Amino acid sequence: xNQWAQTPPKTPMNVYEKITIGVCGTSxxxxxxxxxFTLGYLGPKDDALIPTAETAVEEAPWGxxxxxxxxxxxxxxxHEKGREYTAVKITVVSTVKxxxxxxxxxxxxxxxxxxxxxxxxxTPADGLIxxxxxxxxxxxxxxxxxxxxxxxxxxxxxxxFSDSTISVIVG
Numbered sequence: 001x002n003q004w005a006q007t008p009p010k011t012p013m014n015v016y017e018k019i020t021i022g023v024c025g026t027s028x029x030x031x032x033x034x035x036x037f038t039l040g041y042l043g044p045k046d047d048a049l050i051p052t053a054e055t056a057v058e059e060a061p062w063g064x065x066x067x068x069x070x071x072x073x074x075x076x077x078x079h080e081k082g083r084e085y086t087a088v089k090i091t092v093v094s095t096v097k098x099x100x101x102x103x104x105x106x107x108x109x110x111x112x113x114x115x116x117x118x119x120x121x122x123t124p125a126d127g128l129i130x131x132x133x134x135x136x137x138x139x140x141x142x143x144x145x146x147x148x149x150x151x152x153x154x155x156x157x158x159x160x161f162s163d164s165t166i167s168v169i170v171g
Contacts, residue, residue: 059095062100063094063096064094064100064102065092065093066091066156067091068088068168068169069089070151074142076125086147087124088170090143091138101131101133106160107143109151109153109155109170127143
């Protein structure tokens with residue numbers, strides 16, 4: 001018999017190796033599902049909500065209540081002098097068991113002419129913070145838009161890359 005043709009005997013995996021592979025596989029699966037849920041690829045899909053003239057508070061199907069009120073802009077040292085900004089005070093309340101992400105980047109505003117304005121890159125002194133809310137928790141702060149205009153509605157995306165939005169009339 002040729003000594004080069006022989007294959008070494010296979011050794012069975014011990015219990016520790018099996019447990020390690022199982023834990024790693026489960027962790028990767030759980031992290032992938034968590035990321036997909038956070039980005040909105042899992043969970044309920046919903047269309048944009050259209051505000052009515054009587055409402056100043058709207059609730060999104062994905063579990064947040066949004067309130068928006070025009071307020072005075074409070075600049076920081078990062079803002080250029082002489083540049084105009086429009087500020088809106090935002091309150092977001094979570095109404096679901098799952099966590100809900102909130103970021104100033106999720107917001108935009110529409111003026112009376114129907115022009116959409118994206119949020120300014122630099123946040124005001126009392127700016128809305130990026131956070132994650134559990135059921136019953138709320139966050140409030142100011143978001144700013146470049147230019148001087150009268151915001152009619154404020155829109156919040158479910159997440160940064162979402163097509164799902166909630167809109168509320170600015171009070």
